[in-house]
Amino acid sequence: MTDVATTTLPIIEVKNIGKRYGAINALSGISTSVFAGQVTCVLGDNGAGKSTFIKILAGSHSPSEGELLLDGEPVHFTSPRAALDAGIATVYQDLAVVALMPVWRNFFLGSEITKGWGPLRRLDVAAMKSITKVELANMGIDLRDVDQPIGTLSGGERQCVAIARAVYFGARVLILDEPTAALGVKQSGVVLRYIARSRDKGLGVVFITHNPHHAFPVGDRFLLLNRGTSLGTFEKKDITIGELTSLMAGGAELDSLAHELERELGSNSPLVAELQQEATSDRPAR
Ligand SMILES: Nc1ncnc2c1ncn2[C@@H]1O[C@H](COP(=O)(O)OP(=O)(O)OP(=O)(O)O)[C@@H](O)[C@H]1O
Ligand SMILES: [Mg+2]
Numbered sequence: 001m002t003d004v005a006t007t008t009l010p011i012i013e014v015k016n017i018g019k020r021y022g023a024i025n026a027l028s029g030i031s032t033s034v035f036a037g038q039v040t041c042v043l044g045d046n047g048a049g050k051s052t053f054i055k056i057l058a059g060s061h062s063p064s065e066g067e068l069l070l071d072g073e074p075v076h077f078t079s080p081r082a083a084l085d086a087g088i089a090t091v092y093q094d095l096a097v098v099a100l101m102p103v104w105r106n107f108f109l110g111s112e113i114t115k116g117w118g119p120l121r122r123l124d125v126a127a128m129k130s131i132t133k134v135e136l137a138n139m140g141i142d143l144r145d146v147d148q149p150i151g152t153l154s155g156g157e158r159q160c161v162a163i164a165r166a167v168y169f170g171a172r173v174l175i176l177d178e179p180t181a182a183l184g185v186k187q188s189g190v191v192l193r194y195i196a197r198s199r200d201k202g203l204g205v206v207f208i209t210h211n212p213h214h215a216f217p218v219g220d221r222f223l224l225l226n227r228g229t230s231l232g233t234f235e236k237k238d239i240t241i242g243e244l245t246s247l248m249a250g251g252a253e254l255d256s257l258a259h260e261l262e263r264e265l266g267s268n269s270p271l272v273a274e275l276q277q278e279a280t281s282d283r284p285a286r
Helices: 005-009 050-057 078-086 104-109 125-138 157-166 185-201 212-219 241-248 251-265 270-279
Strands: 013-021 024-034 040-043 065-070 086-090 173-177 204-209 221-226 229-235
Touching: 013 050, 013 173, 024 040, 024 050, 024 065, 024 212, 024 221, 040 050, 040 125, 040 185, 040 212, 050 086, 050 173, 050 204, 065 157, 078 086, 078 251, 086 157, 104 125, 104 157, 185 204, 221 241, 221 270, 229 241, 251 270
Parallel strands: 024 229, 040 204, 040 221, 086 173, 173 204
Antiparallel strands: 013 024, 013 065, 221 229
């Protein structure tokens, strides 16, 4: 437990959460906490259970076992709407945007501002446009025109609009499922900056990624998943990026793979050298 954990109540706490899909045990025994103003990273390889885990937090799956606490009280989200109403906003990788609609329309989709009432009730377009512009500018996104179709924005900019939207609509917890997976280095940097900004605004951010180099600079704690089980939650001060990388890649597995390949390819193979280096990189000089 950290100093923070002993003095502050987490917004979300999961205790021994598990999920079965029929006979498949996708997740078991996961425990971690999400604190306001901090970034909790969820790391793991393909199929590790990352999406399953966040679907439980986001209310789209109910857990088969374990407990979910919100502000210290047990909760059962029956739908994503219920989680959203509790302030838990999720940005999925395949963003649910309407590509041909203007940026401002997407920003307010499902929560439009109207003026007048009864038969005279209509969309307050001017207000929505100006709020969208201001909110994006507050997050450091400078769009030439909020009227342009959101489909014309880059993947990184779209992620940022989705984050700004969640912040504007009062999310306390922001869940991001692999927001940088499809992005190049520069755009990933932009998204990581907005993650840091959301954290600075006091949101509890849950950042899913399989890239330790994206997680480490912004993360406060790291939940490592491997084939549906937890390898633990590590505070930043207790782990190096080398250890994180090695744990994720399964240092022991890489080591045995290197030995196997050495027999086949010979010890001079660059691939073998690379694997050996990865496998032993868990204790680099700080
Ligand atoms: N609806 C489902 N029905 C049956 N099995 C599922 C279902 N969803 C996920 N699984 C299984 O659960 C395991 C974890 O899947 P999950 O999608 O959570 O992994 P992930 O860490 O998000 O992987 P990726 O990095 O590929 O997105 C996998 O073995 C997957 O096949
Ligand atoms: Mg996934």
